[in-house]
Amino acid sequence: MNTVQQVGLMYRQGVGIKAIARNLSLSKNTVKKYLREMELINSTQEEGDCRTDIDLASNEEHPDECKSRLDILQEYFPDYGNLLKQPGMTLQVLWQRYKEIHKDGYEYSQFCYHYQKYNVTRQAVMHFEHEYGDRLYLDFAGKKVSYVEQGTGEIIDCEFFVAVQGGSQETYAQACLSQQKADFIECVQDALFYYGGVPKVLIPDNLKSAVTKASRYDPTLNEDFLSMANHYQCTVMPARSLKPRDKSLVERHVSILYTRVFTKLHGRTFFSLHELNEAIGKYVEEHNNMLFQGKEYSRRILFDTYEKEALSPLPATRFELKDFVFATVMKNCHVQYRVDKHYYSVPYRYIGEKVKVAVGASTVEIYLKNNRIALHARDRRPYKYTSVKDHLPSGHQYVSEWNPDKFIQWGERIDPSVSEYIRKILDRPAYPETLYRGCSGILQFEKKAGKSRLVAACKLGLHLQSYSYTFIQGVLSRNTESIEIEEAETTIEVEHENIRGNAYYQSLFN
Structure with missing residues (x-):
């Protein structure tokens, strides 16, 4: 074991394989074997290693000569991922290009082997510990459910919405008519009220109902979806585009629900969205109460024990889409x-x-x-x-309070005859604001001409059936309200073709 450690120590210090073999009395193959076991060199490194004590200085001037065939090949690999996305591009085409440049390079089988191994290292994943009450993952399933419109017999396809709590994996699911903004926001709200609390972060996919413009670093959120998040006092952190592992938890649960919900819905006919969601809710409850494999607890137990108390309280009212x-x-x-x-x-x-x-x-x-x-x-x-x-x-406030009751009550406080005269004016077929202005002008005469004179003028107007601001103004300006009323009371009606009569004089004041 000490010899193996010495091999590794000397190699890390820059000592060449030949020098290590000579100093430790080992063969070069044994040194390479120990280094492969410690993963310090690749198993396909060439037999000759140019990193010797004698050639170390000259290799610094020609670094390319010191590279192994694998090092040279691996320099191409980062570009191959994008190149293989092009139509017609294959590994064989890339290998042919590689061999044109490097005649002594790897053959096709080894070329494919090393590229596949390189891809495996790039696909390494990180284990993520989810905190209770922290994140709620949102997604729509790729497959749809349906119900039959009872009146027409039309089959209505519905989207399948799924929400998963990060800590307990408590799941909520429902069918909705579309992935449009209104339906999506309603589904998210239904999920929050199902859980009875609000997490710190909502993690949706990059659908347009949640993200207006996708970006790896600074996505532009849909304004209505952001307003909903603000209403519930939580933040939104969309998954990155083409990065399904950002929401792998909900992706995995969608697959699970295909088995635990979709298979049970198969062969059944539903005649309304409500009936369909009742069935989905029943099967999701069974899913949440099912024990984890090899465990003595379920999603529901974890949620009730730890997650629920970590959620923030719901607001008093639901968010209203505006x-x-x-x-x-x-x-x-x-x-x-x-x-x-x-x-x-x-x-x-x-x-x-x-x-x-x-x-x-x-x-x-x-x-x-x-x-x-x-x-x-x-x-x-x-x-x-x-x-x-x-x-x-202030001036507009006074005008804004104008209405028939206001003027009638104002006239009543002066005298019943004034109130009656105002009623007659308001009964005229004219634009309301014009009538209101006339009423206001008449009532203002209480201060300008006096209460008794205004009452007398209104009585005269009622007697002559002449209802207008102009009539009252004319009578008061000529100081004739008392004289005219006395004359009116003693007038004997005489009918003659040469007598003009009351109607003619009433028209002069209207």
Whole structure:
């Protein structure tokens, strides 16, 4: 054993094989054998080794001459992987090119042997210890499941979604209609609520629903998928493109579920997606409760014992997929969501700013530079306005409160006749805001002309059936509200073709 160690020590120090054999009284073949056992040289190293004490200095000037045939061959191997991907390229073609350059090189069988051995060393894998509550692996199976549409008899193919916890390997699976963003996000949420908690990291594949632009170093995540991750307070770390070992755990479980779920679904007919998922859930539960081979525990036992308590708690509500659009705040302090053609208010200080509008099924959120500046309940009525009083300037706030009840109650506080006159104005077939302005002008006369005069003018208007701001303004400006009302009360109706009558004079005030 000491001799073997000496051989290795001297070789590492740069002593040639011939010198080692001479100093230790061994044959060169014995030295090579010991070095092969210690994996310090390759078994196919040539009989002659140029690393001798005598030639050491001259070899430094001609390093290529010191290389063995294997060293020269192995320099080509890193490029062969990409070359073999080209159409029509084979190992035999590469060997022929190699032999044209190196006439004394390896023959085809040895050439293939060394290349295969080189590939084996490149395929070494690392054992990875998964922490409980750390990672959730997500993937879609390559094969599909299906159900029959009961009304039409059409066969509906469905995607098969799989999620696996890294620590316990607790598995969740369900069928969905597609791999589109909405279906994928819904599947991930269903998995999180199935586990009853949130891991630190989600590891999806590079499908478009999760990754907009794949990159080995800095992938661009789908904005909606990232919003969902932010809602659940977890991060997203997509697997690298063409690197299935980054998510080998879920890849392996997909293969297992082919056996434990797909084979049991075979031959059965389902008439709805819900019915199909009920069957899948039953078989996945059996899979999770099955003991590991040679172990006394199952995935479910590991999950309940260790993983579940390591997960972060779920938020109070599920994530709501939103439609994101950009809009400019108009001068009336509103933005329009074009899909519903509805308007939502924004604080007036943001007039002219370009904001992001996030529209969900029940809410509308408005953001400026990632800060939420407005929140509304969604209203799908077209061409209507949803406004918050505090969003408007003080002058606009007053106008925004205009409605029929406001003016009727205002008139009632002055006098019932004033309230009745306001009702008559509001009953006119005109644009509401025009009527509101007229009502506001009439009621303002309480301060300008006095309460008693306004009441008298409204009574006159009711008697003459003349309902307008212009009528009240004319009567009060001429100070004729009392005179005219007395005359009106004592007037005797006379019918004659030369008498114009009340209708003519009413038209002058309207």
